[in-house]
Amino acid sequence: MALSDQLHTLSARAKQAEDNVSASRTKAKAQLESDVQSARDSVAKHADALSTKADEAKENISTSWHNVQRSFQEKIATAKVTAEVRKAERDVKRAEKDADRAEHDAAFAIQFAYSAVEQAEYEVLDAILARAYADELAATTPVSVKG
Numbered sequence: 755m756a757l758s759d760q761l762h763t764l765s766a767r768a769k770q771a772e773d774n775v776s777a778s779r780t781k782a783k784a785q786l787e788s789d790v791q792s793a794r795d796s797v798a799k800h801a802d803a804l805s806t807k808a809d810e811a812k813e814n815i816s817t818s819w820h821n822v823q824r825s826f827q828e829k830i831a832t833a834k835v836t837a838e839v840r841k842a843e844r845d846v847k848r849a850e851k852d853a854d855r856a857e858h859d860a861a862f863a864i865q866f867a868y869s870a871v872e873q874a875e876y877e878v879l880d881a882i883l884a885r886a887y888a889d890e891l892a893a894t895t896p897v898s899v900k901g
Contacts (some may be wrong), residue, residue, distance in 0.1 A: 757878040757881060757882075761874065761875070761878060764874065768856070768867075768871075774789070774793075790837075794833075794837070798830060800829055803829050804823055804826070805823060805827055808823040814817055833859075
């Protein structure tokens with residue numbers, strides 16, 4: 755899939771997330787719990803796929819991206835444990851603090867995703883420029899020097 759197509763898919767997924775969150779405001783608690791579980795399962799599935807791709811492409815991606823992916827996996831594992839603890843919580847003050855923390859985490863995740871989209875845009879543009887440069891060199895370099 756071309757890089758621009760991947761960005762289009764990302765854009766469509768962001769719109770779907772926005773629509774799902776908007777619709778959740780009118781749902782009953784049981785449906786919200788089901789939606790949260792589905793979202794958690796989806797995150798885990800895609801994180802596993804990303805991990806596999808990162809491992810397969812270890813030679814081709816920078817160490818910093820591999821580290822980001824590993825950090826993301828750790829965040830997912832921590833979030834799952836936190837959610838289970840939160841479900842077992844019965845203290846009102848504690849539950850309110852947990853809700854506040856969850857809202858702050860959600861806000862940060864959105865900011866992180868926004869930054870990730872900007873980084874993805876930069877990476878795609880940089881890849882296009884790098885390919886154009888390589889093609890230009892290939893077109894102007896004598897055959898005996900090409901490698």
